[in-house]
Amino acid sequence: MSLSETIAPHLPYLRRYARALNGTQTSGDAYVVAVLEALVASPDSFDRSLPGRVALYRVFSQIWNSVAVNGEDPHEQPGTGLRAVEALTPRPRQAFLLTTVEGFSTSEAALVLAVEETELTQLIDTAGREIAGQVxxxxxxxxxxxxxxxxxxxxxxxxxxxxxxxxxxxxxxxxxxxxxxxxxxxxxxxxxxxxxxxxxxxxxxxxxxxxxxxxxxxxxxxxxxxxxxxxxxxxxxxxxxxxxxxxxxxxxxxxxxxxxxxxxxx
Incomplete structure (x- = not known):
């Protein structure tokens, strides 16, 4: 199966995740486009040893986390008025969305974020405490x-x-x-x-x-x-x-x- 055939069924879900992560569909789609461009330029960045959806989200996560502003604490950005998921710190936000909105298991989400499963569980726990801080x-x-x-x-x-x-x-x-x-x-x-x-x-x-x-x-x-x-x-x-x-x-x-x-x- 070609790379395009492998990733095509997962793109609508990746767009959903990107929107949830970034706050708007326009911003999210910009990252999805960046993922597609990266795969065209370097097909080997797609790890075929992983399930297709896991591999696609992993490429997305690598690109998203490489952008410095995405790693900043949202509470330190003035005038954002953030609530719910947008107010979670970046890594817990990703772990939470991957396992709740996207339905990945903890082991799959750990592969997406390139962390150990124990760290993934800690990130979800942190997200829970941050959500409780709001609600x-x-x-x-x-x-x-x-x-x-x-x-x-x-x-x-x-x-x-x-x-x-x-x-x-x-x-x-x-x-x-x-x-x-x-x-x-x-x-x-x-x-x-x-x-x-x-x-x-x-x-x-x-x-x-x-x-x-x-x-x-x-x-x-x-x-x-x-x-x-x-x-x-x-x-x-x-x-x-x-x-x-x-x-x-x-x-x-x-x-x-x-x-x-x-x-x-x-």
């Missing part, structure tokens, strides 16, 4: 297992958010949501008294517009019946880095407009 919120946990609830509380607070309550039943969840008015809900589906966290969330949402992250060992129960939106799903047993990433993702998409897709997976 720190109150979090309601709906979880009947005390140890899991404590783990979730520590994870959420490590990002800079505040846990305002932990509900163990449907009734407690609804009452806490009405009284605390959280900005994010983390919910199990099967609760201690046999009630449903999904039913509780469906009762809460008509009166409270809030993103929901379901953390459950029974994901199939979210895939049947009426599904609340916006919702994100993490399966148990969960990884700490996954919870942090999805919490940040849920809050980012809550506060972001435009054509970035709302991802719902874990």
């Amino acid at each position: 720190a919120t109150d979090v309601l946990i709906i979880e009947d297992e005390p140890i899991i609830a404590m783990d979730l509380e520590m994870l959420v607070e490590s990002l800079g958010h505040t846990v305002v309550g932990n509900a163990r039943t449907h009734k407690e969840a609804v009452e806490m949501a009405q009284s605390k008015r959280p900005g994010l809900i983390l919910a199990d589906i099967q609760l201690a008294d046999g009630s449903s966290g999904l039913d509780a969330v469906n009762e809460i949402l008509p009166g409270l517009s809030v993103p929901v992250v379901f953390i459950t060992a029974y994901p199939e129960r979210l895939l049947t019946g009426e599904r609340p939106e916006p919702a994100f799903l993490i399966t148990k047993p969960f990884r700490q880095d996954m919870v942090k990433a999805v919490v940040s993702q849920a809050l980012f998409f809550r506060d972001s407009a435009g054509d970035m897709r709302r991802a719902t997976y874990a």
Whole structure:
């Protein structure tokens, strides 16, 4: 397969990533054009040992990161009024967008940025803390297992958010949501008294517009019946880095407009 045939299916997605990274489609497209020109001038810069999309984004990242202004802290640029992803520092911004908007795995994103996977995870964690610095919120946990609830509380607070309550039943969840008015809900589906966290969330949402992250060992129960939106799903047993990433993702998409897709997976 020729190089042009290899990269053609991925160009629309690269344009999306470039726009998200730069803030405008015009600026993003300028970098995409630079990538194409670089590949024409030096086809060997495309690493055919990698999956095509990974290799293409890697060339883009090499070019984007070679421009000095892209490595500057956006908060040091006067009068920008940046919010959400544009206010993230450059490397965490790239790691966050690659894994959330573009759907790369951490191992694939590490290849794109030419870093170790452990460093990639640290960059995503940094992005989460920076997002929390902008949109720190109150979090309601709906979880009947005390140890899991404590783990979730520590994870959420490590990002800079505040846990305002932990509900163990449907009734407690609804009452806490009405009284605390959280900005994010983390919910199990099967609760201690046999009630449903999904039913509780469906009762809460008509009166409270809030993103929901379901953390459950029974994901199939979210895939049947009426599904609340916006919702994100993490399966148990969960990884700490996954919870942090999805919490940040849920809050980012809550506060972001435009054509970035709302991802719902874990």
